[in-house]
Amino acid sequence: MSADSHDGIGARRPAEDVLSARELYRFYRAGEEETLALRGVSLNVRRGETVAVVGPSGSGKSTLLSCLAGLDEPSGGEVRVNGVRISHRPETERARLRARHIGVLLQTRNLLPHLSVRDNILLAQRAAGRRSAVSWRELVGQVGLAERAHALPRQLSGGEVARAGLAVALANAPEVLLADEPTGELDGGTEQLVLTMLRDRAADGCAVLIVTHSAEAVRIADRVITLTDGRAGSTSTADHRSRQEERHARG
Numbered sequence: 001m002s003a004d005s006h007d008g009i010g011a012r013r014p015a016e017d018v019l020s021a022r023e024l025y026r027f028y029r030a031g032e033e034e035t036l037a038l039r040g041v042s043l044n045v046r047r048g049e050t051v052a053v054v055g056p057s058g059s060g061k062s063t064l065l066s067c068l069a070g071l072d073e074p075s076g077g078e079v080r081v082n083g084v085r086i087s088h089r090p091e092t093e094r095a096r097l098r099a100r101h102i103g104v105l106l107q108t109r110n111l112l113p114h115l116s117v118r119d120n121i122l123l124a125q126r127a128a129g130r131r132s133a134v135s136w137r138e139l140v141g142q143v144g145l146a147e148r149a150h151a152l153p154r155q156l157s158g159g160e161v162a163r164a165g166l167a168v169a170l171a172n173a174p175e176v177l178l179a180d181e182p183t184g185e186l187d188g189g190t191e192q193l194v195l196t197m198l199r200d201r202a203a204d205g206c207a208v209l210i211v212t213h214s215a216e217a218v219r220i221a222d223r224v225i226t227l228t229d230g231r232a233g234s235t236s237t238a239d240h241r242s243r244q245e246e247r248h249a250r251g
């Protein structure tokens with residue numbers, strides 16, 4: 001959390017629930033056709049917590065992530081980061097809040113095609129409008145792209161693009177990290193690297209939410225939310241329960 005925030009989010013004492021959504025609804029209207037993609041979804045993600053969102057195709061996962069990221073506006077309900085409402089604001093304001101406080105890893109990999117990996121990272125850091133705790137060199141090193149920092153996205157392999165996208169999502173040292181299928185179509189090694197980095201960010205206090213179909217990604221989550229037809233149900237993972245028991249045993 002930066003102390004130099006001017007928007008109230010960073011100035012507040014970190015809430016336990018860093019990310020909270022209340023009664024989110026999202027209607028889509030295409031001509032005569034109306035789809036109710038979210039039907040009253042409420043959720044919270046706490047500091048240091050990793051939540052996986054799963055559900056069948058069309059259940060509203062990407063719509064939910066877009067609303068949480070402020071990329072899309074819910075038709076009803078609200079989204080808050082550290083208690084500050086980020087939904088129902090003009091798009092430019094949402095973009096500013098997102099740039100400062102939220103890391104977003106999209107399936108399209110959030111990279112500008114005409115910028116190198118390094119310049120994509122620097123752009124995200126500049127948009128955050130504050131000194132980042134982590135340098136671009138550290139970020140490319142963390143994702144194993146130190147040798148490819150000056151390459152353009154089209155010059156990278158699929159796995160490298162995914163890792164570069166993750167470096168960009170982490171460039172603003174976000175309080176909230178939202179990832180849409182971060183491990184889709186990655187080889188086992190790259191999937192592990194991406195998941196380890198997501199877990200490490202959570203260990204640093206970030207609230208992490210992952211939309212995923214991957215059993216491996218579900219395995220690293222503390223909690224799993226299942227979306228069905230735009231509605232949310234919640235379950236704890238077995239791993240989470242054993243981690244809690246482990247912490248309890250350690251005192």
Ligand SMILES: Nc1ncnc2c1ncn2[C@@H]1O[C@H](COP(=O)(O)OP(=O)(O)OP(=O)(O)O)[C@@H](O)[C@H]1O
Pocket residue numbers: 028029030035036037055056057058059060061062063064
């Ligand atoms: N821009 C849009 N206009 C109209 N309907 C949309 C739009 N985007 C999504 N939908 C509809 O909203 C519903 C939820 O879509 P969404 O993409 O959120 O599902 P999803 O769970 O992410 O699916 P998948 O796992 O296949 O990516 C679907 O019925 C979809 O057809």
